[in-house]
Every structure is written in C-alpha cells, then in structure tokens.
Amino acid sequence: MILQTEGLPDQHSLKTYVEKVNGYTAARKVLGGMSREQVIEEVKQAGLRGRGGAGFLTGLKWSFVPKDITGPKYLICNNDESEPGTFKDRYLCITNPHQVIEGMIIAAYAIGANKGYIYTRWEYQEEIRYLENAIKEAYDAGLLGKNLFGSGFDFDLDHYTGAGAYICGEETGLISSLEGKKGQPKVKPPFPAVSGYLSRPTIVNNTETLANVPWIINNGAKAFRQFGTEKSPGTKLFSISGALNKPGVYEVPLGYPFASLLNIEAGGMQPGRTLKALIPGGASAPVLTPAECEGLTMDFEAMAQRNTMLGSGAVMVIDDRQSMAELLKVTIEFFAHESCGQCTPCREGTGWLNNIMDGIMDRSAKPDNIARLGSVARNMGGKTICALSDACAMPVMSYVQKFSGELQAYLAAGSGGHSK
Amino acid sequence: MSTETVTFNLNDRDITVPKGTTVMEAAHKHNVYIPHFCWHPGLSIAGVCRFCLVKVDNRPKLEIACNLQATPGMKVSTLLPEVKEAHKWALEFHLVNHPLDCPICDQAGECKLQDFYMEVGKYKSEMDRPKVLKPKALDVGSELVLDTERCILCDRCVRFEQEVTKTGALGIFNRGDRAVVGTYPDKKIEHNYQDNLVDICPVGAFTSRDFRFKQRVWFLKDQPAVCPGCSTGCHVKVYGKPQVRTYFRVKPQESEVNGHWMCDVGRKTYKHLNQDQRLRFAVAADGKGGRQRVSVAEAIASLALQLQGVAASDIALLVSPQYTCEEYDALFAFFVKKLGVSKVFQWREPTENLDAFDGLLYRGDHNPNTFGLSEALAKAGLPKDVKNGFEDLARSGAKVVVALAPEIEFQFPSLAGQLQKLSELAFVSVWTTSGSAYNVKGLRHLVPLKGFAEKKGTFRNFQGKVGELAKPFPAAVDEAKDVVEVVTALAEVWAHA
Numbered sequence: 001m002i003l004q005t006e007g008l009p010d011q012h013s014l015k016t017y018v019e020k021v022n023g024y025t026a027a028r029k030v031l032g033g034m035s036r037e038q039v040i041e042e043v044k045q046a047g048l049r050g051r052g053g054a055g056f057l058t059g060l061k062w063s064f065v066p067k068d069i070t071g072p073k074y075l076i077c078n079n080d081e082s083e084p085g086t087f088k089d090r091y092l093c094i095t096n097p098h099q100v101i102e103g104m105i106i107a108a109y110a111i112g113a114n115k116g117y118i119y120t121r122w123e124y125q126e127e128i129r130y131l132e133n134a135i136k137e138a139y140d141a142g143l144l145g146k147n148l149f150g151s152g153f154d155f156d157l158d159h160y161t162g163a164g165a166y167i168c169g170e171e172t173g174l175i176s177s178l179e180g181k182k183g184q185p186k187v188k189p190p191f192p193a194v195s196g197y198l199s200r201p202t203i204v205n206n207t208e209t210l211a212n213v214p215w216i217i218n219n220g221a222k223a224f225r226q227f228g229t230e231k232s233p234g235t236k237l238f239s240i241s242g243a244l245n246k247p248g249v250y251e252v253p254l255g256y257p258f259a260s261l262l263n264i265e266a267g268g269m270q271p272g273r274t275l276k277a278l279i280p281g282g283a284s285a286p287v288l289t290p291a292e293c294e295g296l297t298m299d300f301e302a303m304a305q306r307n308t309m310l311g312s313g314a315v316m317v318i319d320d321r322q323s324m325a326e327l328l329k330v331t332i333e334f335f336a337h338e339s340c341g342q343c344t345p346c347r348e349g350t351g352w353l354n355n356i357m358d359g360i361m362d363r364s365a366k367p368d369n370i371a372r373l374g375s376v377a378r379n380m381g382g383k384t385i386c387a388l389s390d391a392c393a394m395p396v397m398s399y400v401q402k403f404s405g406e407l408q409a410y411l412a413a414g415s416g417g418h419s420k
Numbered sequence: 421m422s423t424e425t426v427t428f429n430l431n432d433r434d435i436t437v438p439k440g441t442t443v444m445e446a447a448h449k450h451n452v453y454i455p456h457f458c459w460h461p462g463l464s465i466a467g468v469c470r471f472c473l474v475k476v477d478n479r480p481k482l483e484i485a486c487n488l489q490a491t492p493g494m495k496v497s498t499l500l501p502e503v504k505e506a507h508k509w510a511l512e513f514h515l516v517n518h519p520l521d522c523p524i525c526d527q528a529g530e531c532k533l534q535d536f537y538m539e540v541g542k543y544k545s546e547m548d549r550p551k552v553l554k555p556k557a558l559d560v561g562s563e564l565v566l567d568t569e570r571c572i573l574c575d576r577c578v579r580f581e582q583e584v585t586k587t588g589a590l591g592i593f594n595r596g597d598r599a600v601v602g603t604y605p606d607k608k609i610e611h612n613y614q615d616n617l618v619d620i621c622p623v624g625a626f627t628s629r630d631f632r633f634k635q636r637v638w639f640l641k642d643q644p645a646v647c648p649g650c651s652t653g654c655h656v657k658v659y660g661k662p663q664v665r666t667y668f669r670v671k672p673q674e675s676e677v678n679g680h681w682m683c684d685v686g687r688k689t690y691k692h693l694n695q696d697q698r699l700r701f702a703v704a705a706d707g708k709g710g711r712q713r714v715s716v717a718e719a720i721a722s723l724a725l726q727l728q729g730v731a732a733s734d735i736a737l738l739v740s741p742q743y744t745c746e747e748y749d750a751l752f753a754f755f756v757k758k759l760g761v762s763k764v765f766q767w768r769e770p771t772e773n774l775d776a777f778d779g780l781l782y783r784g785d786h787n788p789n790t791f792g793l794s795e796a797l798a799k800a801g802l803p804k805d806v807k808n809g810f811e812d813l814a815r816s817g818a819k820v821v822v823a824l825a826p827e828i829e830f831q832f833p834s835l836a837g838q839l840q841k842l843s844e845l846a847f848v849s850v851w852t853t854s855g856s857a858y859n860v861k862g863l864r865h866l867v868p869l870k871g872f873a874e875k876k877g878t879f880r881n882f883q884g885k886v887g888e889l890a891k892p893f894p895a896a897v898d899e900a901k902d903v904v905e906v907v908t909a910l911a912e913v914w915a916h917a
Contacts, residue, residue, distance in 0.1 A: 165595070182591070182592070187465060187466065187467035187468075187484075187487050188487075189487070336596050336597070337595070337596060338595065338596070339595060339596040339597075340595050340596075340599075341573065341592065341594065341595045341596050341597070341598070341599030342468045342573075342575075342592075342599075343467075343468050343469075343470050344468065344469050344470050344471070344510065344513045344514055344572065344573070345470055345509070345510070345513045347513075347573065347596055347597055347599060348513040348514070348516040348517060348597055349513055349516075350596060350597070351516070351517070351552065351596055351597030351598075352513075352516050352547070352549070352597075355549040355550070356549060358549075359549060365549075366548060369548075369549075372546060375546065376546065379505075379506075379509040379512075379513075380513075382480075382481045382482070383470050383473065383481075383482065383506065383510075384470060385467060385468070
C-alpha cells in the first residue's frame with residue numbers, strides 16, 4: 001500500500017510512481033469529480049488512524065475544519081520524525097515520496113487548503129533531498145500549483161526544514177516552529193483545525209497517514225479494511241531495531257503477530273541473543289517483558305490491553321546484554337533534553353528524573369529514589385499542554401514496575417551486574 | 421463579552437456567568453480561589469504553570485481552569501482529593517529548582533510561591549537531589565535586576581513585553597530545566613513600565629532596583645491614592661512606614677483608569693514625600709529684611725498682614741495643577757470670591773507638551789488635576805487657560821504673590837530657576853512640600869504643605885474621571901498642612917484682624 005515502489009528501479013522518481021504503480025490516479029479521480037465531503041467520508045469509512053503515534057481517526061480530524069470559513073487554510077505534513085527508534089517516515093520519503101505528495105493533494109482538497117508544507121528536521125539531509133526533488137518533479141509535471149488536472153483547484157506545496165527538536169513533532173509545536181517561533185506546543189483549545197498555522201484552520205497529518213490516502217481513494221474503504229483489524233484497519237510501517245538479523249522498515253497489516261515481525265520480517269534475534277524486553281512503539285512506550293510479548297499483535301488495541309502503545313511503530317528489541325538502568329537513563333536523558341521547558345511538571349519533572357538517574361548511575365542516590373522515580377513520573381503524567389511529559393513518565397513507570405530489581409542492583413553495585 | 425449566560429456547577433454550587441467566561445474567572449468572581457502562577461487577568465492565557473488544575477465531571481484528566489470555558493451543565497470541583505494532591509505536586513515541581521532563600525529574598529512576604537506553599541504545599545518535600553543552578557543578579561533594565569534561579573518560568577514577563585509594552589525584549593531561552601528567562605542579545609528593557617515586571621513576577625526573579633533590600637514588606641503599611649505623576653491619574657497604593665516618616669514605593673491598584681499597570685515615573689512620586697526632601701517648617705519675613713523660622717500659624721498671620729496692606733488688584737495667585745479640587749475651591753473661595761483677586765496664573769513647565777501620550781498610560785501633561793483646576797477656575801469666573809502663566813505674573817505688577825509650587829519637583833526641571841525668579845518679585849509666599857524652596861534665600865515666606873498621600877481630596881484626570889485621595893497617611897512633617905487648612909486659617913485670621 002505504502003511502499004509500493006520499494007525495490008523498483010528509480011523507486012523515488014515520478015516516472016516510476018506514475019508508470020509502475022499508477023501514481024496520481026487517485027488525485028486525478030478526486031479532482032475529477034469527487035466532492036470534498038465524499039473524500040472525507042471515504043477516509044472515514046476506511047477507518048484510517050493517524051500513524052504518527054496518537055492513532056486519531058484521520059477522516060474525523062479533517063471534518064473538524066470549519067466549512068463556512070473564508071480565507072486561507074493549511075495542510076501540514078508532519079515529517080519531523082524524532083522519537084528514538086522511529087525511522088519509518090524517513091524510509092518512506094526516500095522510497096516513495098510521490099505517494100506522500102499525492103496524499104497531500106487529496107487531503108488539501110478535502111479540507112479546502114490551497115497551501116501545504118512538509119516539515120522535516122534538518123538532520124535528515126538525504127530525506128530532504130529526495131523530498132525536494134519530488135516536489136520539483138511534481139511542479140514540473142503540473143501536479144502541484146494552479147488548476148490541478150483542470151479542476152480549478154490550486155495547491156502549492158513547500159518543504160520546510162526545522163532546526164531539530166523532538167517537540168516540533170507535536171502538531172502545535174510544529175506550527176510554532178513553522179511560524180518562526182520557538183518550537184513549543186500551544187495551549188488548546190483552540191485546536192489547529194480551527195486556529196492553527198498563522199491562526200488559520202490547519203490540519204497536521206503524519207507522513208505515513210497521508211501516504212495511505214491515495215490507496216484508499218483508488219481501492220475504496222472496503223478494500224482498505226481487508227487489511228488490519230476492525231479498529232486498526234490497513235497496513236503499518238514498523239521500524240524495527242535491535243540485535244536482529246534484519247533490522248529495518250517493514251510494512252505489514254495491523255494486527256500482525258509480533259513473533260512474525262520479529263522472526264520472519266526482521267530475521268530473528270542475532271545468534272546467541274535472547275529477548276529481554278520490548279519497546280513496542282518508540283521510546284515513549286511503556287516497556288514489555290518477554291512474557292507480555294507472548295501472543296502480542298501489532299495493533300492499537302492489543303497494545304492498549306497491555307498498557308503500552310503502538311505509537312509511531314518504532315519497535316525496539318532489547319536483548320539480554322542491555323542494562324535496563326542504562327536504557328532508562330538514556331531514555332530519560334533524551335526527554336529531559338527535549339522538554340521545551342514550557343510546562344512546569346515536564347520542565348522540572350523530566351530534569352528531576354534525570355537527576356535521580358544520575359544518582360543511580362553514580363550511586364549517590366538514596367535507595368528510595370527508585371520508588372521516587374515512579375512517584376514523580378505519576379504526578380507528571382496527564383498534566384501538561386502536550387504529551388511529552390507523559391512520553392517520559394510512561395516508560396519510567398513501566399521500568400520501575402517491571403525492572404526495579406535491576407535498578408536497585410545497579411544502584412547497589414554500580415553496574416546492575418552488567419559489564420560496562 | 422456576550423450578553424448570553426451559562427450556568428455551571430462549581431463545588432456543588434450553581435453559578436451563572438457570561439458566555440465565554442473561564443472557570444478561573446468565574447471562580448474568582450464567586451470567591452472560590454484557584455491557585456495559579458502564570459494566569460494574570462491583564463495578559464493572554466499561557467497555561468504553563470499547570471497549577472490551576474480542576475476536575476471536570478466525566479472527563480478523564482484534570483484540566484487547567486485558566487483555559488477552561490464554563491459550559492452549561494459542566495460540573496467542576498476544586499476540592500476533590502485528587503485536585504488537592506495535584507496542587508501539592510504542582511508546587512513541588514515549582515520548587516524543585518527554586519532556591520529556598522526566602523530569608524534573603526526581596527519578594528519574601530509577597531511571594532505567591534511562598535503563600536501557596538503555606539496554603540497547599542507538600543510539607544515534606546520529595547526533592548533530595550542537588551538543584552540546577554542558574555545566573556543570578558542580571559542587569560536586564562535600568563530599573564530591574566533579574567535572578568533567573570528564582571524564576572518559575574511562568575512567562576508573565578515575556579507576555580507583558582509582547583502584549584502590553586510591545587517591546588518584546590524578553591524571551592525564554594534553552595529548554596527543559598535549563599530554560600531561563602532573559603533579554604535577547606543586545607537588548608535591554610528600556611521602557612517606562614519596567615516595574616510592572618516586578619509586580620507581575622509571582623516570585624523574586626524580577627526585583628526593583630529602587631526598592632530591593634530597602635525594606636521587608638511586612639513592615640510596610642499601604643494606603644490607596646491617586647498617582648500625581650501625570651493627568652492619567654492611575655489608581656495606586658502608597659507604601660510607607662509612618663512611624664519613621666518614610667515612604668518606600670508606589671504600586672498600581674487595579675482600576676478602569678489604569679487596568680493593572682502604572683509607569684515607572686509614577687512610581688517615583690513617593691520620593692518627595694520623605695522627610696529629608698521636605699520643607700519641614702514655616703518661614704516668615706522677620707521685618708528686618710531677613711527671615712526666620714516660625715510656626716505655621718505665625719506664618720499665616722504674617723501673610724494675612726501682607727494681604728491687608730495691599731489692594732486686591734495687587735495680589736496674584738500662581739497655581740500648580742497638582743492640588744486637589746477641594747484645595748482649589750477653598751483657595752478661590754477666599755482669594756477670588758472674598759478678596760476679589762483676579763490675577764490667577766498657572767504654574768506650568770515651559771517645555772511641557774500637553775498632547776504627548778505614550779499610548780499606554782503616561783501623558784505629556786505631568787499634572788494630576790489639570791481638569792480639576794480648569795473647572796475650579798471656571799467656577800470662580802476666571803479664564804481656564806492652561807498656558808504657562810509665569811511670564812504674565814512677572815509682568816502683572818503684583819505686590820503680594822501667593823504661589824502653590826508644583827509638588828512633584830522632578831517633573832518640573834525649571835522649578836529652581838522659577839523659584840529664584842519668584843523671589844525677586846515683591847512679596848512671595850510659596851506654599852510647598854519641597855525642601856529646596858528653603859534654599860532660595862530671597863523667598864521670605866514659606867508654608868509647608870502635605871503631599872498627595874497625606875491629604876483627603878479628589879483629582880480629576882484628563883477625562884474628568886474622579887480619583888479619590890481618601891485614606892491619608894499622617895504627614896511625614898508635623899507642621900505640614902493641606903491648602904484647605906491653610907486657607908481656612910488664613911480666612912479666620914483675616915476675619916478677626
């Protein structure tokens with residue numbers, strides 16, 4: 001569905017996209033006669049859930065844009081991929097950038113936006129090169145700009161490079177950054193669909209989400225629902241990493257067994273390595289023990305049942321060599337570094353957790369500090385403008401709950417029994 | 421705001437408020453106090469301190485009251501244990517890297533963090549790790565000192581700079597717990613509203629150069645007053661220690677005239693009230709060409725004698741627009757109505773630009789009661805011309821001049837020169853608060869007056885709005901009188917002479 005051009009010669013090119021996988025036929029179909037409402041309805045019927053991490057229903061989100069409002073509206077492709085472990089959108093943009101652009105044309109038409117932006121972090125130079133080349137190709141072919149397919153619909157698309165901050169992947173933080181301000185989330189309401197970029201109605205969708213749209217239009221909601229589960233229809237890109245034989249990005253139907261993803265797609269654990277823990281959806285997802293991975297399927301519901309989340313589909317396989325204390329330290333350090341500093345529980349809480357972890361690492365922490373990690377995290381969660389506070393708190397609580405013995409051992413011995 | 425209303429339930433009480441009202445505003449209007457740091461009624465909503473959390477029935481998470489609009493049927497609680505626990509933890513997070521230096525912090529005694537900790541704090545702190553250290557005592561403006569370590573990043577100061585003065589000198593730099601408030605490179609806070617940053621800072625991060633370390637606030641008494649610094653007539657509070665005859669600061673009091681703010685010029689209007697700046701006793705001519713210290717009663721008697729020795733046409737009044745309506749009424753009732761004096765001139769700074777206005781509060785007319793004086797002049801049947809009357813006075817040939825000198829001397833840079841020129845006229849009685857008048861040896865008659873914080877009365881601002889001086893401090897100078905008292909005594913002596 002999404003990685004349609006993967007492996008074809010010049011997989012990223014317009015020529016390949018058009019000639020080999022009938023690229024831009026969905027946009028032509030939409031602009032050739034579908035109403036905005038019909039497009040939104042088709043996406044709603046498909047049950048497409050946002051692939052950025054939150055899993056919100058895409059069609060429903062589009063329907064929040066006020067219809068009776070004049071003046072500019074905006075569509076933004078959230079391509080700021082920065083959750084540790086996540087690299088699926090980067091792979092998608094290098095492999096099949098035109099499907100993202102086509103998805104944007106359709107989404108823009110559906111919400112009535114004539115201007116779109118793709119927002120990518122500066123570090124991803126290779127991805128940026130492919131995207132900008134694809135945008136140029138599309139403009140040169142008349143697929144972007146004025147009067148697309150003779151429909152009278154105009155859509156201009158720019159690529160914007162952010163300086164690189166985790167929180168610029170949060171939709172209002174992204175909008176602040178795009179506006180030229182410090183990248184930090186905005187208090188809601190108002191929601192971006194009503195007042196977003198430059199205080200105008202704005203929809204922010206993840207790259208992979210948008211790439212699903214042309215397929216849905218071409219094949220219909222029903223066909224889309226043949227893949228995945230009832231509540232998590234379609235396929236999903238998973239970026240799987242760790243001590244594996246074939247780490248990488250794989251597109252599989254939602255609901256795909258974790259064991260198959262691990263052992264078939266990713267080629268299983270490297271020789272001699274065993275599974276110690278699983279982070280199923282990026283660094284912010286609560287960690288699972290091997291026992292909890294039994295019978296696990298890769299979809300929103302199965303993850304929720306295990307009190308964790310699918311997130312962006314960043315599957316991190318932790319093997320027996322890894323110290324959970326050290327893993328928790330780098331996880332907290334990352335979020336403490338990336339907290340924008342706006343909301344107090346996040347600004348101070350992530351820093352405080354990091355401070356406690358410093359103490360565990362250098363053995364200056366008091367024994368009750370491990371429990372304190374949990375109590376601080378519990379009181380940070382759910383209390384801030386955006387979810388970064390939760391993104392730090394959730395893994396901390398899960399590590400304390402499931403691996404406190406190892407944390408204690410590390411504090412007592414300085415290494416948790418692991419060689420450093 | 422809409423005329424439509426909504427009714428919602430707050431702590432089991434139905435409350436009706438205009439549509440669009442936030443739970444925070446509604447709660448405060450109905451005496452339910454929701455703790456907060458970043459919310460300020462004069463600024464936009466930031467929602468960053470996460471302190472004003474409340475529970476809305478049937479919603480999974482606690483929500484911030486400052487950004488939560490009341491909707492019909494909504495049921496809100498500020499009293500549930502989970503809300504109280506959230507408030508405790510909110511404070512705990514605020515205190516994680518905040519130095520516990522209350523004993524030496526200038527904000528102690530009026531620090532919201534300190535107040536809230538006493539009210540809803542977590543008395544046994546969870547924090548046992550070293551704090552993050554940040555820059556202290558930064559020079560960010562001519563009136564300000566910034567201690568970033570005490571800052572709780574509530575963003576009020578940044579929003580003030582963006583939204584009120586529109587100068588945008590401040591930003592929050594860096595991220596996470598390394599975040600600090602500060603000025604942009606090569607920028608400083610240079611406007612006339614700097615001390616508002618001290619007022620709105622809920623902790624001791626911004627302190628006032630003028631006030632810091634001069635006094636513990638709990639030793640101060642305050643009285644409502646009207647700022648005498650310009651014709652806006654901001655409603656203010658004057659803070660002093662009456663027992664040692666010392667004033668320490670002026671702060672704004674919220675009103676429809678000035679909203680939440682006042683300017684730095686206005687804040688300095690307390691300085692002339694202090695005893696060491698004051699004319700502390702009366703002076704009268706000794707009959708031998710010199711002058712001597714006398715009681716106010718003796719000075720008044722001496723003036724009465726002078727007035728009786730000349731015709732009304734030889735008497736002139738020189739009046740500053742810094743006195744109260746009541747004082748003008750008393751003055752004109754005696755001199756104009758009773759004595760028939762018609763030579764009345766206004767004491768104006770020659771360079772003043774009455775039309776100047778900075779767009780916020782400070783006006784080019786540096787007098788609080790130009791409106792009231794004009795009205796009093798008209799009532800007395802005199803021309804209400806506001807031009808500088810000093811030259812006309814010099815040419816008038818008056819033999820006795822009674823002059824009400826401007827009270828706020830620093831607003832009148834030409835004051836010393838004008839006093840000197842006045843002293844060269846025949847017999848000049850200067851009524852004033854100013855100690856510098858005593859140094860002009862040619863002035864042979866002086867009466868000490870009360871300052872604006874020490875008398876009752878009213879000012880009328882540039883729009884004619886009344887500002888009341890209702891609760892005076894005892895005068896810092898025992899001998900000082902207001903103009904009503906002086907004129908009343910003068911009229912009495914006159915009647916019995």
